[in-house]
Amino acid sequence: MSKAILYDATLCIACKQCEGACAQQNNLPYDDTIAAEAVQSEHKYTVVLTENDKFMRRLCMHCNEPACASVCPVGALHKTKEGPVVYDVYKCIGCRYCMVSCAFSQPKYEWGKLNPRIRKCIMCPDRVTQGRPTACAEICPTGATKFGDRDALIAEAKERLRQNPSNYVPHVYGLEEVGGTSVLLLSSVAVESFGLPASAKLGTTPMPDYTFRILSKIPDFVPLWALVLGGVYWITHRREAVALAEGSGHGNHQGGTK
Amino acid sequence: MKLKLTFWKVVFCMIMAMGVYSTFVRFYYGIGAVSNMSDRFPWGIWIGFDVLCGVMLAAGAFIVTGAAYLLNIERLHVIARPAVLTAFLGYCLVIVGLMFDLGRPWYIWHQLIYMNPHSVMFEVGFCVMFYTTVLMFEFSAAVLERFNLAKPLKWVKAALVPLVVLGVLLSTLHQSSLGTMYLIMPTKLHPFWYSPALPFLFFISAVAVGLAMTIFESSLSSRAFGRQLELPILVELGGVLYVTLWIYALLRFEDYFHRGQLTNILHPSYEAYFLWLELALAVVIPLAILSFRRARLNGTMLYVASCSTLLGFVTNRLNVSITGLDTWPGHHYFPKWTEASITAMIIALGFFIFATAVKYLPIFEGAHYTLPSAEHGPEPAELPELAPEPTLAD
Numbered sequence: 001m002s003k004a005i006l007y008d009a010t011l012c013i014a015c016k017q018c019e020g021a022c023a024q025q026n027n028l029p030y031d032d033t034i035a036a037e038a039v040q041s042e043h044k045y046t047v048v049l050t051e052n053d054k055f056m057r058r059l060c061m062h063c064n065e066p067a068c069a070s071v072c073p074v075g076a077l078h079k080t081k082e083g084p085v086v087y088d089v090y091k092c093i094g095c096r097y098c099m100v101s102c103a104f105s106q107p108k109y110e111w112g113k114l115n116p117r118i119r120k121c122i123m124c125p126d127r128v129t130q131g132r133p134t135a136c137a138e139i140c141p142t143g144a145t146k147f148g149d150r151d152a153l154i155a156e157a158k159e160r161l162r163q164n165p166s167n168y169v170p171h172v173y174g175l176e177e178v179g180g181t182s183v184l185l186l187s188s189v190a191v192e193s194f195g196l197p198a199s200a201k202l203g204t205t206p207m208p209d210y211t212f213r214i215l216s217k218i219p220d221f222v223p224l225w226a227l228v229l230g231g232v233y234w235i236t237h238r239r240e241a242v243a244l245a246e247g248s249g250h251g252n253h254q255g256g257t258k
Numbered sequence: 259m260k261l262k263l264t265f266w267k268v269v270f271c272m273i274m275a276m277g278v279y280s281t282f283v284r285f286y287y288g289i290g291a292v293s294n295m296s297d298r299f300p301w302g303i304w305i306g307f308d309v310l311c312g313v314m315l316a317a318g319a320f321i322v323t324g325a326a327y328l329l330n331i332e333r334l335h336v337i338a339r340p341a342v343l344t345a346f347l348g349y350c351l352v353i354v355g356l357m358f359d360l361g362r363p364w365y366i367w368h369q370l371i372y373m374n375p376h377s378v379m380f381e382v383g384f385c386v387m388f389y390t391t392v393l394m395f396e397f398s399a400a401v402l403e404r405f406n407l408a409k410p411l412k413w414v415k416a417a418l419v420p421l422v423v424l425g426v427l428l429s430t431l432h433q434s435s436l437g438t439m440y441l442i443m444p445t446k447l448h449p450f451w452y453s454p455a456l457p458f459l460f461f462i463s464a465v466a467v468g469l470a471m472t473i474f475e476s477s478l479s480s481r482a483f484g485r486q487l488e489l490p491i492l493v494e495l496g497g498v499l500y501v502t503l504w505i506y507a508l509l510r511f512e513d514y515f516h517r518g519q520l521t522n523i524l525h526p527s528y529e530a531y532f533l534w535l536e537l538a539l540a541v542v543i544p545l546a547i548l549s550f551r552r553a554r555l556n557g558t559m560l561y562v563a564s565c566s567t568l569l570g571f572v573t574n575r576l577n578v579s580i581t582g583l584d585t586w587p588g589h590h591y592f593p594k595w596t597e598a599s600i601t602a603m604i605i606a607l608g609f610f611i612f613a614t615a616v617k618y619l620p621i622f623e624g625a626h627y628t629l630p631s632a633e634h635g636p637e638p639a640e641l642p643e644l645a646p647e648p649t650l651a652d
Contacts, residue, residue: 094361111290236330
């Protein structure tokens with residue numbers, strides 16, 4: 001069963017305990033200075049943003065069909081069956097295609113290091129495989145960040161929308177965006193105001209499909225194009241051989257001097 | 259002439275000095291210290307110029323060798339070797355550029371063992387690696403000929419046609435795939451440049467650039483090395499360039515038409531200014547010049563049209579990779595001087611190695627190349643009257 005995180009911004013009080021728990025889980029530094037940073041970075045995988053007294057958490061969305069995993073030339077990122085999109089640093093060559101391709105701009109980079117790694121929320125895979133909630137969900141005092149089965153959380157999110165329609169934008173962000181994500185967002189204001197791409201812009205097509213519809217043609221194309229090129233060579237040189245056999249009467253025949 | 263040579267030497271040394279300093283910063287303090295790339299803008303000019311433009315500018319070889327050996331147009335044989343040299347050098351320098359851009363370049367060989375066939379970058383990487391090897395074999399003919407190694411030369415000649423077929427095949431794949439790479443960013447890349455037709459546009463523009471580059475390099479080297487210009491050949495290439503640019507222009511128009519962008523591209527905006535520059539240089543100016551029959555027969559006008567085409571498509575690649583992605587509010591990427599100096603160093607190295615190779619190897623037909631005195635006695639420069647007529651094979 002695939003797991004997910006449901007973040008309900010209307011329940012959030014911006015206590016930022018999720019930030020601290022995340023830092024502790026991933027052995028990252030965390031203090032008042034870092035708490036005040038309103039951007040994600042290589043030392044801050046998740047951030048609680050405040051905009052006009054409304055809150056929003058940013059973290060990796062853990063797409064069902066992640067662009068980052070599809071573009072990685074060495075397969076250093078992959079989606080686990082439990083839901084987390086995880087990173088194998090030992091494979092990574094540091095090309096940063098994952099950063100460029102991510103519609104949510106989630107992968108961050110250790111720009112100051114000589115052997116830099118990609119850094120992003122990996123949804124506590126060790127905890128998740130043990131059946132425990134992620135660090136951020138475990139510590140959340142209000143239940144704004146909730147961990148569970150994706151299907152159950154979708155049902156719960158829809159139920160909240162049905163019971164309190166006036167509290168929410170009537171949409172579960174992440175349900176179908178880019179083919180669905182393992183992080184689901186509920187909010188009383190449009191998520192675009194927190195830098196998330198609009199649902200209409202994202203569409204429901206998984207990002208890897210955009211490149212795979214070209215890439216998947218290549219195995220058919222290669223033998224065909226090779227045959228055409230070889231055929232062209234054969235025809236042009238056959239013409240030459242024929243010209244030669246017919247005698248050198250046509251002085252300005254192309255290739256006739258050979 | 260003497261003074262000019264000294265001037266360029268000074269420029270070259272200055273570029274190299276700055277480049278060496280930046281290389282030190284890059285490999286001592288990391289990418290963050292040497293460049294203006296950031297989490298907001300993870301790919302800068304090292305990808306936009308060094309890789310995208312580098313590969314594109316090296317497209318001449320597959321077009322010229324394909325036409326010369328597959329279409330069997332024998333009069334193109336004389337320009338095949340300089341084109342192959344340009345491409346081989348170009349691809350080597352692309353790989354050098356990648357060594358700067360990759361965060362963990364010492365693991366580049368992971369491409370060979372951790373393969374991800376769903377990744378366009380994997381396919382591009384594989385093709386580039388493979389094609390560089392093909393170019394090395396194609397180019398080895400010049401070196402083997404120079405040192406009179408008859409036997410390996412015979413092997414290379416025997417393998418030439420399969421090598422050319424492989425070269426055209428691999429080039430078709432990765433020239434277009436560099437465009438496919440950007441298809442994964444429908445929400446990020448500006449609609450002026452994001453198009454489902456990107457792979458086709460990239461491939462056709464690579465053909466145009468390959469032709470323009472061949473004209474450019476022939477004209478330039480005829481000046482620099484005092485050779486006679488192969489004008490009849492350049493006139494033919496100019497004709498093909500003219501048709502290719504029309505095909506590209508039509509495809510670009512159809513693309514904007516079907517995506518409903520025709521009115522948007524006319525409204526002034528940050529992106530529109532760069533688009534206008536690109537289209538003017540890549541399409542409008544060269545097509546305007548080449549539409550005159552007299553210009554198509556004139557070496558200087560062909561040279562001007564080619565330069566414009568090259569600048570235009572360089573702008574195009576930079577627009578796709580930089581202008582079109584530079585949409586973070588309140589943040590514009592502009593390369594740091596150290597970042598740019600590494601690119602400049604790579605370009606300068608390219609010119610230097612090309613000039614050196616032409617001097618010591620049989621690249622141009624009937625050109626005067628120097629034989630190293632160590633092997634051939636004290637009067638080396640007198641020999642060239644007997645210089646062979648080098649082509650890739652024959």
